[in-house]
Amino acid sequence: MPLEDGYGRAVDDRNDATWAHPELRDFWAAGNADVVHMCCDESIPIEKRRKRLEKMIKLSSDMLASQGVNPLEGKDTTDADGFGTLQAFRCHGCPDEPEGAEHEVYALIPEKKSRRKRPAIFFIMGGCFFMQEPALYPELLRWAKQFNAIIVTPRYSTLLDAHYPTQLDECHAGYQWMLENAEELGIDPDRVVLFGLSTGAQLAIALAFRLKRYGIVPRGCVVADPMVEDRGTYESSKIVRDAADARLSHLMFYNYVGPENLGLGYIGPEAFPNHATVEECEGLCPLFIHVGESDQDRDPVIDFAGKCYAAKVPCSTHVWFGAAHATLWNSRGTAMSERFFEVLHGDIRDCLTYDLRR
């Protein structure tokens, strides 16, 4: 008998781990739901929420480090296994918001100098607009080494401190900082790939739309489990999974765009990529989109990809069987997760090796 919500409508309950690929079952319940609920709980004083968030990030970093999957042991001056150093810089202001507050942008810079300019991977961290910590992403070092690339990753305001479009403005400011310092950083500005996971994926696609507005088209945008939609009207919006589902997205987006904008479609693709029309998608950079079969945004992602195809945007869409939101990277170390990261790696390689832009 199907579960029903409070209004008697059927929901699609996927809490049971039998929905998962066998290698992902142990990770089916993992997610950032606790973080979102805590951070969005207005009955808790904001300073206390901020403190708890810092603690959660520290615990998560420590946990990953204990599993040996975290070669980046800090955030300011990190020795990356002899490859390079993750350095923190300051940037502020983008064309849309020149007076934007100063914030950090990190660059993983190889120790070994190169006469040739290196490509760059502009990585936007995810974590529900809350859990930002470069040390949570061991792929940064792996890919920096494999592509001999510079990794640049901006820190952006959490929802405790700011709302849309501040986060996108800060990512844009980080991108602009990278371009302005490309010579010094040894970056080839024509070989930059955007990359993001979850809300970082949402911001990466949003940044692709923003950059297009300024005549900048990166070599590609590789994203996994992007949040592309705030209107819960899709079949996949009915998926109920306590770790991450449309209910959690709703709570998060309430804080991101505010109740006056939520679910109405008035704001454009720089907030929610699937708000784009086909015409607005025209001229976007090549997109490589990955989403789990049980992700609440599965159908909006497919819808968005359809608009990209109609707009003749080079686009690859991969729906992963037995995966839900964030399970493919929360399960690092499993064969399935390795396969997932290998495919992402291949997408980035294609973008850096070939110019796929139309």
Next chain:
Amino acid sequence: MFTVKEIERAVVDAVAGAYGVDEETLTMQTSYQDDLETKSLKVVAMIMMTNENLGLEDDDEVEFEDVMNCQTLQDTVDVLVAKYGAE
């Protein structure tokens, strides 16, 4: 200083909340690995809730390294009793 019962109560409540299981199904012998069948970030929520339940703050809080080798709830209770003392 807590009592052992208070620590047990805090741990059971935190595990039930973090792992999304009924308290009634938990015993001190419950194994994180074998019985709760979930990994990854749940331990973070469990630590956060334990800190909350015991009213611990700042330098007094439970850290990941305190509980990283715990196999069962009893191990966790033993670690906390050793760290905070108990009557």
